Amino acid sequence: QVQLVESGGGLVKPGGSLRLSCAASGFSFSDSYMSWIRQAPGKGLEWISYISSRNGYTHYADSVKGRFTISRDDAKSSLYLQMTGLRVEDTAVYYCARDQNVYGIDNWGQGTLVAVS
Amino acid sequence: DIQMTQSPSSVSASVGDRVTITCRASQTIGTWLAWYQQKPGKAPKLLISAASTLQGGVPSRFSGSGSGTDFTLTISSLQPEDFATYYCQQAHSLPFTFGPGTKVDIK
Numbered sequence: 001q002v003q004l005v006e007s008g009g010g011l012v013k014p015g016g017s018l019r020l021s022c023a024a025s026g027f028s029f030s031d032s033y034m035s036w037i038r039q040a041p042g043k044g045l046e047w048i049s050y051i052s053s054r055n056g057y058t059h060y061a062d063s064v065k066g067r068f069t070i071s072r073d074d075a076k077s078s079l080y081l082q083m084t085g086l087r088v089e090d091t092a093v094y095y096c097a098r099d100q101n102v103y104g105i106d107n108w109g110q111g112t113l114v115a116v117s
Numbered sequence: 118d119i120q121m122t123q124s125p126s127s128v129s130a131s132v133g134d135r136v137t138i139t140c141r142a143s144q145t146i147g148t149w150l151a152w153y154q155q156k157p158g159k160a161p162k163l164l165i166s167a168a169s170t171l172q173g174g175v176p177s178r179f180s181g182s183g184s185g186t187d188f189t190l191t192i193s194s195l196q197p198e199d200f201a202t203y204y205c206q207q208a209h210s211l212p213f214t215f216g217p218g219t220k221v222d223i224k
């Protein structure tokens with residue numbers, strides 16, 4: 001079955017950096033679009049980044065553009081989110097997800113907590 | 118960017134009630150809308166895609182409708198396991214923005 005397992009979260013000071021990883025299994029990762037979505041404590045879902053399959057087209061929410069970088073390693077079936085210039089307002093649970101584009105996000109990881117303080 | 122709104126922000130209901138949640142997009146998105154259910158401490162779960170297509174394993178008491186800018190999620194007879202927060206998301210154009218959520222709790 002589809003599994004997405006995030007890692008790399010933790011406590012970091014404002015201005016610091018962190019790299020999140022997501023290990024995927026149970027599906028053809030190289031053929032899949034992937035996204036990162038976050039959820040601040042007690043708040044709603046915020047879509048933050050997307051990477052296509054094949055050509056690796058990327059897109060970012062304005063709130064993270066220029067600070068976060070999404071990437072993928074198809075050989076390792078892994079998705080990454082490099083976060084720099086972290087702010088207190090970036091504190092959230094970060095979810096890795098398989099994005100079916102117009103058909104929604106059909107698989108989510110369990111999430112990893114990033115705390116900026 | 119396309120902005121999504123939902124109403125109500127919360128609803129109190131009893132088991133067996135019919136519950137309807139509305140989602141509105143700031144511009145037309147065809148039928149490219151998804152609905153998710155999220156329970157506390159858990160990842161969201163995709164319920165409906167393309168406005169009205171029920172995902173496998175999702176009970177038939179859930180249904181979705183709408184097109185253009187106005188959409189609804191209906192739970193025909195609320196069950197104890199349906200108490201959760203529901204989010205809509207437009208899948209028409211990047212960024213794939215979410216609505217603010219509707220919390221369904223016990224009356």
